[in-house]
Amino acid sequence: MLPPLGKSGFNLRRCHWIVPDPLLSARLLHQLEQLELVSRRRSRSAGRGERQSRSRGQSVDFADYRSYVLGDDLRHLDWNLFGRLDRLFIKLYQEERELPVQIFLDASESMLFGAPAKFDFARRLAAALGYVALCGFDRVSVRVFPEPDAGTDPDASAGDPVVLDGLLAGGGGRRRVGAEAARRMALLGVRGKRAALSFFADLAQVTPGGAASFNDAIRRAALQVRQPGAAIVLSDLLDPQGYSGGLDALVARGFHVNVVQILAPEELEPTTFGDLRLADAETGAEQEVTFGKYRLKAYRQVVENYTQKLREYCRGRGLRFFRTRSDAALEGVLLRDLRRAEVLG
Amino acid sequence: MKFLSLDAAWFALILPVIVIFYLLKRRRVRVRVPSTVLWQRYLAETQASAPFQKLRKNWLLFLQLLLLAFAVFALTRPYFAGQQRPSQLRVVILDASASMQSTDVEPSRFEAARREALRWVDGLKPGQLMVVLQAGPRTEVRQSATTDKAALRRALAACAVTDGVARMSEALKMAESLIRDTADAEVHLFSDGAVGSLEEFENRNLPLVFHQSGVRAGNVALASVDVRPNPENPRQRAVFVSVANLTSQSVETTVELGFEGEPLDVRPVTLPAGETVPLVFIVAQEKDGVFTVRHTAKDDLAADNEASVVSLLPAPVRALLVTKGNRFLEKALRSAGEIQLSVASTWAAGMAAAGAGADATGAAGVWDFVVFDDVAPAEWPAVNVLAVRVAATNWFEATAPVRAPSIVDWKTTHPLLRFVNLDNVAVAEAVGVKPPSWGQVIVDSTQAPLVVAGEVGRQRVVWIGFDLLSSTWPLRVSFPMFVANAVEWLNPSTRKAERLNLHAGDPLRFEVPDGVRTAEVRSPGGEWQTVSLDAGAREGVFGATDRQGQYRLRLGTNEVAVAVRAIDPAESDSAPRSEIKVGRFGGTAATTMRSANLEIWRWFAAVALAVLMFEWWYYHRRTA
Numbered sequence: 001m002l003p004p005l006g007k008s009g010f011n012l013r014r015c016h017w018i019v020p021d022p023l024l025s026a027r028l029l030h031q032l033e034q035l036e037l038v039s040r041r042r043s044r045s046a047g048r049g050e051r052q053s054r055s056r057g058q059s060v061d062f063a064d065y066r067s068y069v070l071g072d073d074l075r076h077l078d079w080n081l082f083g084r085l086d087r088l089f090i091k092l093y094q095e096e097r098e099l100p101v102q103i104f105l106d107a108s109e110s111m112l113f114g115a116p117a118k119f120d121f122a123r124r125l126a127a128a129l130g131y132v133a134l135c136g137f138d139r140v141s142v143r144v145f146p147e148p149d150a151g152t153d154p155d156a157s158a159g160d161p162v163v164l165d166g167l168l169a170g171g172g173g174r175r176r177v178g179a180e181a182a183r184r185m186a187l188l189g190v191r192g193k194r195a196a197l198s199f200f201a202d203l204a205q206v207t208p209g210g211a212a213s214f215n216d217a218i219r220r221a222a223l224q225v226r227q228p229g230a231a232i233v234l235s236d237l238l239d240p241q242g243y244s245g246g247l248d249a250l251v252a253r254g255f256h257v258n259v260v261q262i263l264a265p266e267e268l269e270p271t272t273f274g275d276l277r278l279a280d281a282e283t284g285a286e287q288e289v290t291f292g293k294y295r296l297k298a299y300r301q302v303v304e305n306y307t308q309k310l311r312e313y314c315r316g317r318g319l320r321f322f323r324t325r326s327d328a329a330l331e332g333v334l335l336r337d338l339r340r341a342e343v344l345g
Numbered sequence: 346m347k348f349l350s351l352d353a354a355w356f357a358l359i360l361p362v363i364v365i366f367y368l369l370k371r372r373r374v375r376v377r378v379p380s381t382v383l384w385q386r387y388l389a390e391t392q393a394s395a396p397f398q399k400l401r402k403n404w405l406l407f408l409q410l411l412l413l414a415f416a417v418f419a420l421t422r423p424y425f426a427g428q429q430r431p432s433q434l435r436v437v438i439l440d441a442s443a444s445m446q447s448t449d450v451e452p453s454r455f456e457a458a459r460r461e462a463l464r465w466v467d468g469l470k471p472g473q474l475m476v477v478l479q480a481g482p483r484t485e486v487r488q489s490a491t492t493d494k495a496a497l498r499r500a501l502a503a504c505a506v507t508d509g510v511a512r513m514s515e516a517l518k519m520a521e522s523l524i525r526d527t528a529d530a531e532v533h534l535f536s537d538g539a540v541g542s543l544e545e546f547e548n549r550n551l552p553l554v555f556h557q558s559g560v561r562a563g564n565v566a567l568a569s570v571d572v573r574p575n576p577e578n579p580r581q582r583a584v585f586v587s588v589a590n591l592t593s594q595s596v597e598t599t600v601e602l603g604f605e606g607e608p609l610d611v612r613p614v615t616l617p618a619g620e621t622v623p624l625v626f627i628v629a630q631e632k633d634g635v636f637t638v639r640h641t642a643k644d645d646l647a648a649d650n651e652a653s654v655v656s657l658l659p660a661p662v663r664a665l666l667v668t669k670g671n672r673f674l675e676k677a678l679r680s681a682g683e684i685q686l687s688v689a690s691t692w693a694a695g696m697a698a699a700g701a702g703a704d705a706t707g708a709a710g711v712w713d714f715v716v717f718d719d720v721a722p723a724e725w726p727a728v729n730v731l732a733v734r735v736a737a738t739n740w741f742e743a744t745a746p747v748r749a750p751s752i753v754d755w756k757t758t759h760p761l762l763r764f765v766n767l768d769n770v771a772v773a774e775a776v777g778v779k780p781p782s783w784g785q786v787i788v789d790s791t792q793a794p795l796v797v798a799g800e801v802g803r804q805r806v807v808w809i810g811f812d813l814l815s816s817t818w819p820l821r822v823s824f825p826m827f828v829a830n831a832v833e834w835l836n837p838s839t840r841k842a843e844r845l846n847l848h849a850g851d852p853l854r855f856e857v858p859d860g861v862r863t864a865e866v867r868s869p870g871g872e873w874q875t876v877s878l879d880a881g882a883r884e885g886v887f888g889a890t891d892r893q894g895q896y897r898l899r900l901g902t903n904e905v906a907v908a909v910r911a912i913d914p915a916e917s918d919s920a921p922r923s924e925i926k927v928g929r930f931g932g933t934a935a936t937t938m939r940s941a942n943l944e945i946w947r948w949f950a951a952v953a954l955a956v957l958m959f960e961w962w963y964y965h966r967r968t969a
Contacts, residue, residue, distance in 0.1 A: 110379035118379075238380035267379065277373040280381045287381045288373055289388060294966065302387045 023127040023200050028331055032128055035334075036136045037101060037230055038345040065089040098191070100229035101133040102255065103142045104221060108212035109281045110236055114264025114326040119208045121326040122234040122262050127203050128334050129232055132344060134193050141225075142187040142203060145217035146210045148180045180207055211282040214239035218246025222253040231255035232343070236262055237310060240283060244313065257319040258343045261310065264326045268303060269296065346423050346945075353420030363409050408960040415953035419946040424468075434474045434490060434527045436520040437462050439504050440536030441481035442511030443849065443893075443916040447537070447559060447645040454558040454921075455506040458535035461556055465533065466497045476523055477501055480516035480536075481891065482509030482850020490523070507891035508648045508911035509850025513540035521551060538922025538935075541915050547928025557935030559921030563645040564591045565598060566917035568621050570638050570910065572656040575627055579683060582656060584626040586638050590616035591918055598642035602626045605634040614640070633657045635895055635906045648849075649917050653895050653908035655845040661685050662836045663711065665695045668718035673819035674733070677828035678716065684832060687712075692722040714805075714835040719812060729805040729835040734812045736776040740801060741808070744777035750790030750811075759787045761798055761807065761830045765823045772818075775811040784808065798834075805840065807831050849911045853887040853898065861901045869894025869909075 024032075068077060068088035078089045103126045111119035130140045186202045214235060222228075231250050237243045237259070250257045270291065278287045291299070307323055314321035322341040324333050338344045378384070439462055445455040462477075469475060469492065477488040477500040488500030517532070524530035531552050534540075537559040568589040575581035590596050596616045602609045610626050639651035661683040666675060669690060678686050689695030692715075699711045714729035721735050736743040752767050767788060777793045780786050784799025784806065797808040818824045833839050844854060855864065857878055864876040866887050878885050890896065893911035897904055924934045 113379040236379065238382045240380070240382055264379065267383065272374075272376055275373040277375045278378045278381055278384055279375060281377055281379050283381075285381060286375075287384050287388065289384055292966070295387075298390065299383075299387050302390065303383055306383060306386060 023124045023204055024131065024330075028128070028334070029131060031331070031335060032132050033135050035132050035339070035344045037099065037129070037133050037138065038342050061094045062091060063094045064092045066092060099133070099136070099138040100225070100227045101130070101138050101140045102221070102225055102229065102231045103130060103140065104218060104231065104233045104235070105142055105144045105206075106212065106214070106233075106235035107144045107206060107208035107210075108146055109209055110238060111208055111262075113281065114266060116326055118236055118262045118264050118326040121324075121328070121330070122260075123203055123206065124330055125260065125262075125333070126232075126234055127200055128330065129344075130190070130199055130203070131196055133230075134190065134196050134199065137192070138229075139189055139191045140199070141189055142184075142199075143221045144184050144187065144206050145214075145221065146212035147217075148178065148184075148207075148210070212239070213241055214243055215241055215245030215249075219249040222246075222249045222255070225253065225255075228254040229256070230258065232258045232260065234260050234262060236264075236267075238267075240280075240285075243310070247313075247317070247319065251317050251319070257314075257317075258341075259310075259314055259319055259321045260338075260343075261307065261321070261323040262326055263303075263323065268300070268325065270299060346425055348421040348423050350420065350422045353422070354417060356417045356420050357413070359413055359417075360410070363406075363413065405960065405964060408956055408963065412953050412956040412960060415949045415956060419949035419953060422946045423949070424945060432473065432529050432531045434476070434524055434530040435465070435469075436476045436478060436523050436530065436532045437465065437501075438478045438480050438513075438516050438520060438532065438534045438536070439487075439501065440511050440513070440534070440540065441479045441504060441506045442536075442539065443506075443508045443648040443911045443913070444511075444537055444539045444646060444919040445506050445558075446508075446648050447564065447919045449559055449561045449563055449645045449919075449921075453506070454537050458556065458558045459501055459504065461558070462501055462533070462535050463498060466494055466501065469494060469497075476520075477504070478516050478519060479504045480511050480513055480540075481507040482512060482848075483888075484512065484516040484519050486519070505891075507850055508893040508909070509848065509891055510913045510916050511536070511540050514543055514545060517543065517546055517551065517553075521546075521549070524552070534925070534933075536925075537919065538925055539915050539919065540925060543925065543927045544929070547931045551927070553925070553927070553933045554936050555925050555933045557921055557923060559919065561645070562591055562593070562918070562920030564649070564917055564919045565589070565596055565616065565640060565642040565644045566591060566646070566649040567638060567640065567652045567912055568914065568917065569912060570636075570652040570654050572636055572654045574659055574682065579659065580629070581627055582630045582636075584628060584636055584638070584654075586624040586626065587621050588614060588616060588624065588640055589621040589917060590618060591920065592644070593618050596642050598640045600624055600638065600640045602628070603637045603639075604628070604630070606637075616642075630656060630658060635908055637895075646917070646919050648893055648911040649913075651893070652910040652912055653893075654910075655842060655906055655908045657838055657842050657845075659683060660838050662713045662832060662838075663687075664714050664716060664832070665689060665699070665712045666716045666718065667692050667695055667720045667722070668716070669720065671718045671733075671813060673824065674716070674718055674813060674828070677819075677825040678832065680825060681829040681832040691720065692717070692726075713837055714832075725801075725804075727804065729837065731807045731809075731831055731835060733809045734776055735808070736778055736810070740781060740783075740806065741778040742781075744779060744793070747775045747777050747790065747792040749773060750775045750792050750795060752795065753789055753791055755788040755796075756785070759785070759798065760834050761796075761827065762787055763826075763830055765827050765830070767818075767821075767823060770818045770821055770823070771816060772811045773815040778810060805835055807835065845905065845907050847890055847907065847909045848913065849893050849909050850891055851909075853890055853896070853907055855885050855887075855898055855900065857882050857885050858901060858903075865899040866907075867897040867899075868892065869896065 065078065066089065068090050072090050076090050078091050081089050105122055105126050107119055111117065111122060126142055130142060133140045183202050183205050187199065190199045214237070218233070233247070247257060247259065273292050276289045276291060278289055311321045320341055320343055322338060322343060324337065334344065439458060441455065445453065445458065447454050450457045466475065472492060474490040474492055475497050476486070476490045477497060479485045479487050487504055488497055491497065520532045524532065531554055533554045533556060535556045535558065538557055566589045568587040569585065571585045573583050573585065575583040584602060586600060588600060595618050597613065598616065599611050599613050601611045609628050612624060614622055614624065616622055633656065635653050635655050637651065637653045644650070663685045664678060664687070666678060666686055666688045667690070668674065668688065675686070675688060678684060687695060687698060689698060712726070712728050714731060715726050716731040716733070717735050718733045719735070721738060725738065725740065750772055752770060752772070755762055755765070755767050772795065775790065775793055775795055780794050781797060781799065783801050784797040786794040786796070787798050788796035793810060795810050797810070799806055813819050847853060853866070857864070862878055862880065864878060864885050864887070865873050866876060867873050868889070869892055874889065876885055876887050890909045893909050896907040896909060898907050924932045926932050
């Protein structure tokens with residue numbers, strides 16, 4: 001069992017023990033510190049941060065005037081205006097709040113495919129985006145789905161902490177969860193650059209697997225979030241049930257949604273030909289296909305059509321969409337492609 | 346285009362079988378994939394759940410239907426109707442003479458003719474008969490009348506070209522007899538036109554169709570080769586060679602002479618176009634052997650570029666002249682080469698002088714031939730005979746004497762009349778006889794034969810039907826020449842040498858010693874063939890002399906060389922003829938008729954095979 005990870009209770013040596021294979025290189029971390037997450041919505045979070053909000057408060061950015069009423073702080077009176085108009089006005093400033101950033105990380109069975117695996121790429125991307133958010137004093141939550149099954153969680157034991165079941169499954173009651181669930185809980189509400197290493201360590205130990213219903217998982221997570229902010233969905237979006245239900249729920253909840261579709265090279269360019277019986281890794285459904293090199297072009301067209309349909313869906317709802325490959329260079333994706341897609345700025 | 350087997354269209358019912366093949370399930374490899382979402386969308390465009398669909402562009406289906414269409418089309422045996430007459434019987438005569446070996450068409454005229462004949466076999470309709478004859482030195486029936494195309498093809502394939510002449514009249518006679526009872530029959534002759542004289546078929550209305558092969562005349566031939574004693578020195582041999590240039594251009598070549606495989610002489614020769622150049626080689630000969638002559642010019646016909654001659658050493662000929670006195674004849678005989686001549690007034694006296702019995706067989710061991718000059722023997726000796734004015738014997742049936750017969754014809758091609766001109770010969774009276782069945786009249790008059798030559802059993806007989814002293818012939822130059830020719834012709838060794846020098850296709854006849862039951866003959870190719878001889882047979886015959894060159898005949902412990910040559914003026918002149926002359930006025934032009942009913946199923950079958958192979962490749966390319 002891993003020791004409990006306090007946000008301030010770790011040092012560099014401990015992090016190396018937890019993260020034997022660092023998700024991100026030091027050079028990339030340094031480059032990421034220059035970026036920030038782009039959000040078109042004003043933060044409605046209660047915590048203070050560095051994002052503009054609709055609230056008026058203390059900052060250096062002038063916002064508006066209002067008439068003086070008894071009890072206002074005299075330090076905010078505009079004396080120049082009083083001199084010209086002979087009336088008292090209070091200067092109002094924009095309140096800077098934190099931006100809640102929700103990263104929805106698909107850890108289903110289908111994400112284990114590819115060389116490198118789609119989940120590995122998605123996890124590193126989540127780490128990088130989370131780090132950008134942490135550097136921007138935003139609150140980062142990585143919501144991994146599907147949730148580990150309590151009955152099959154190999155790490156669950158009598159000594160594990162008891163948590164509110166609703167936090168994980170949306171249901172009522174309390175239940176005892178394993179270390180995997182605890183690690184996933186530690187990925188929620190992370191704030192501050194100093195929490196980055198524990199954030200990386202927890203993220204690195206997430207165990208993928210299991211069947212997921214994309215729509216259900218996203219819909220449930222959207223309801224759990226108190227303050228909607230930026231949402232980044234990292235998934236292959238190849239759920240047989242579709243993706244619109246989950247994404248619609250995020251939009252309805254008021255998230256500023258960024259969708260990143262991650263496909264494996266084998267999904268873009270299949271390398272197995274002949275008379276095949278294809279078995280779905282998650283549902284177990286089988287499909288007979290006769291496939292040859294001569295049909296590659298048609299298959300590519302199908303993939304492009306699927307992606308295009310997804311892109312148009314996102315555009316219609318004001319979502320940002322970006323597709324990448326699991327064997328793509330992470331630096332290129334972050335520093336060039338996502339900036340071009342205006343996910344990062 | 347029509348179809349010979351339209352019933353084969355039933356094979357089109359195989360089409361549903363193709364559909365069944367498409368319904369069969371395949372053995373598939375199970376592969377685990379992240380999601381089948383994309384594959385389902387992919388399949389949605391290539392498959393359908395409905396039982397029927399709009400026919401999509403499927404190359405495999407197209408190829409299979411194309412393959413089946415070609416196969417069914419081939420099975421219906423489509424053909425193009427040719428310019429044929431509805432003949433129920435066709436006699437195919439394939440010329441297998443030496444000139445058909447010419448390579449002016451690839452690979453040879455014979456093969457081109459055979460190909461054309463095969464096309465006609467392919468064009469046979471059901472019920473039509475065909476006969477295959479091979480016309481060479483002998484006419485062979487390769488296939489009797491049949492409708493079986495396979496048998497006809499085998500028969501044509503079994504035909505082989507020879508180095509001999511084409512005795513086309515024999516073949517046409519046979520063909521004529523075959524079609525005699527069939528009203529709508531045709532005789533198809535596949536030849537280059539070098540077929541000799543067909544005079545006897547003039548006005549016979551033979552339904553002959555001539556398919557001509559050959560495109561040019563490009564032959565340099567040995568026109569003649571002969572070995573004779575050197576007139577100036579009988580100890581030496583003179584090899585007379587004439588080389589004919591039958592091309593349209595001057596040719597420079599060399600002529601080589603060899604004896605028993607050893608080269609003796611080589612001479613360069615320039616042959617003007619269309620000219621024949623004679624050459625004489627004077628050589629010494631120490632033993633019996635074979636002279637071989639060849640020229641080295643490259644031409645279209647190789648068969649007549651080389652010729653061999655068996656030459657036997659000259660031996661003195663022993664002759665008996667039984668005469669009442671004829672100095673002209675005696676002197677002529679004595680001057681005719683190496684001859685040991687005895688003269689007697691009667692046959693009995695001659696035999697007595699020789700110490701032999703006066704019977705017929707006793708002369709065989711003493712004389713090589715006997716000359717009876719106006720003396721009738723009691724019995725013809727068992728040797729060669731020159732009889733002058735001897736009639737009323739068992740060989741001749743006498744009629745009334747003929748006064749002052751005028752010579753009207755003589756056979757200049759006969760060896761006895763070589764270089765003999767009888768224009769200025771007058772005869773006072775001749776014995777009247779009927780032309781004997783065993784002999785050939787070589788000098789004829791208006792009333793009676795004057796000179797007859799022939800063979801009675803194994804005896805050669807020359808008969809002169811008038812008294813030499815009652816004619817002007819002894820005073821003419823032609824007389825000693827005739828006597829010299831007669832001495833040579835009657836010399837048994839000459840006959841022996843003649844038997845050892847054959848033209849291709851002529852049968853080899855040989856005397857069989859007592860006790861020998863088999864003979865072996867080695868052909869120029871080196872194969873030995875055994876000839877079984879009947880018990881008591883005195884003469885054997887070997888017929889497979891179709892190729893020119895040296896043969897070896899082995900009889901018991903004796904072995905002799907036999908030379909077979911392909912020299913023949915008609916064959917050497919390999920210029921293709923566009924017309925076959927039939928008699929003086931008749932003729933058959935080369936036809937432009939193509940094979941009737943040209944079947945084209947093979948082409949469709951070949952295309953079907955090609956489509957099958959392409960489909961195989963395409964299928965594996967798809968699933969590779």
